[in-house]
Amino acid sequence: MRTAGKAFLAAGVATTAVVVRRRRRDRDDQAQRWLAVTVDLAPEDVRAALPDDLARLRDQVGLRIQPAAGDKGTELRAKPAGEVSRHDLRLALRRAKSVLEAGEVVRPDTAPTHPGLAGRVLRLVTNRAGGGGRL
Numbered sequence: 001m002r003t004a005g006k007a008f009l010a011a012g013v014a015t016t017a018v019v020v021r022r023r024r025r026d027r028d029d030q031a032q033r034w035l036a037v038t039v040d041l042a043p044e045d046v047r048a049a050l051p052d053d054l055a056r057l058r059d060q061v062g063l064r065i066q067p068a069a070g071d072k073g074t075e076l077r078a079k080p081a082g083e084v085s086r087h088d089l090r091l092a093l094r095r096a097k098s099v100l101e102a103g104e105v106v107r108p109d110t111a112p113t114h115p116g117l118a119g120r121v122l123r124l125v126t127n128r129a130g131g132g133g134r135l
Contacts, residue, residue: 033079034064035090037097040073051099053092060084 039046046065054063060082068075076096078089098105114122 034062034077035079035086035093036075036077037093038068038073038075039097039100041100043067043074046074046076046100049100051096053099054078054096057084057089057092061089 043065050058054076057078060080061084062079062081064075064077066075066077067073076093078093080086080089095105
């Protein structure tokens with residue numbers, strides 16, 4: 001292997017090591033971050049009517065209910081502390097916000113129906129976010 005090839009190989013290995021280290025650190029940092037939603041209700045009302053999805057996870061998550069900044073309702077914060085995944089917790093927070101503000105989990109009227117690749121991508125994203133579109 002020539003000198004230039006060895007240099008490129010060494011640069012690639014070094015870059016890969018940096019990227020892997022950075023991704024690990026970011027994943028650890030993300031696991032420690034709180035997920036939050038703002039609910040247009042007073043904190044006392046949120047505490048009194050905590051939806052089932054979130055109440056069921058209460059033993060497995062850290063939960064904070066506090067007034068939102070600027071007098072804009074209540075900030076509902078949660079962080080996984082047990083076996084619950086961040087994705088499941090994020091969905092539970094979204095559902096809790098919907099139930100508290102609208103009385104039910106609001107679903108889109110119809111699934112996206114674009115026939116091409118963009119429609120498939122949109123349905124995939126909607127399914128992953130808990131929206132219920134079909135592929």
